[in-house]
Amino acid sequence: MKIKAIITGATGMVGEGVLLECLNHPDVEQVLVINRKPGGVSHPKLTEIIHKDFFNLTPIEHQLTGYNACYFCLGVSSVGISKEDYKHLTYDLTMNVATMLAKLNPEMTFCYVTGAGTDSSEQGSLAWARVKGATENALMRLFKNAYMFRPGFMKAVPGQKNVKSYYKLLAWLYPIGRALYPAGFCTLQEVGQAMIKTVTKGYEKQILEVKDIVDLAKR
Template sequence: MKIKAIITGATGMVGEGVLLECLQNPDVESVLVISRKTCGVTHTKLKEIIHQDFFNLSPIRMQLVGYNACYFCLGVSSVGMDQETYYRLTYTLTLHVADVLSELNSDMTFCYVSGGGTDSAEKSRMHWARVKGKTENDLMKLPFKAAFAFRPGFIKKLEGQQYVHKFYKYINWLFPIGRFLAPGGFCTMKELAHGMMQVTLQGYKTRVLEGKDIIAAGKAHMGVQ
């Protein structure tokens, strides 16, 4: 099976990294990026749709047919954002997109980039952790072939990425130390992207992938021990 993937969030660090790895991997046949602005990448595998309103996919609905994977990397930080807006942009938007895709592509594997510390029980004192948990739980109720939640902690960027937070140049040196002391909390962008490809092609033992699972799945796809 070849992967035909839809990627959201390609103008953010995670989405861009996943996109770049997919374009270079022979297991991926084609990629559709849906974004509010161009991702700035050109490739023979890549098609891009510029679309402003993710709450209304009707104008592009039929262009979303024929894909067997979605790597949903679109997300916002809860810092400085009121709870209602965060819920709308995290839960409501994600579920709307996923609902449309599950109707159009019954053989799709949906990979949602969540985050370390997400609360599946939806009872955390932290609002963002409850919202992410509810998002994960309800995604897995949709009629996809499979749905997975990825919960990375610190992610080491790819060389040459353009959509990266400025503070990364000050803290990237922490990665090897963190990986040694707390390996589950530190993964590479390559491991994350390849982990998504791995679960699309082979599935995984759990539907929620914590840091160590992301690393294991990524290494399995790359053939690394």
């Protein structure tokens, strides 16, 4: 199966890593990125839409049909913003995009990047984890093929431009962490490969922790 994928968040660390993996992968035929600003990447497979308002996709709706995958890597940190703003920029924004894509491409495989510690019960003490859990649960209700990715510490793909400063500072820790605590460490290349394989091979779980991501990437 050839993949035609939409990627959000491609100007961030996770999204850029997934994008680079998709552009290099033979099973990926076409990639559409929706960015608020130019990403600076050029490739024969790649189309870029610059669109600032993810709460109003109507102006670009006609460009979003004909895709069988979405790799949703757009997100914000809960640090320094109110609970209401975090919910609006996490749950509300994600579901607005997802609802549009589900209408246009009902058979689409939707992969969503959340994080280790996400609260599926939506009842825990951490607000961010409840919001992420609510988003995961809503996406799994919306799409028949939905996969929630919960990576831990991620090693960047070679050649990435958008790498968070603390990841650069702690890059030396990756091989030690992977050896001592493999459940908490994976590479962004593995994240990208696993996302691609959710479309071509599927997976027995809808929520993928680090060990699941690594396992699927190897298949």
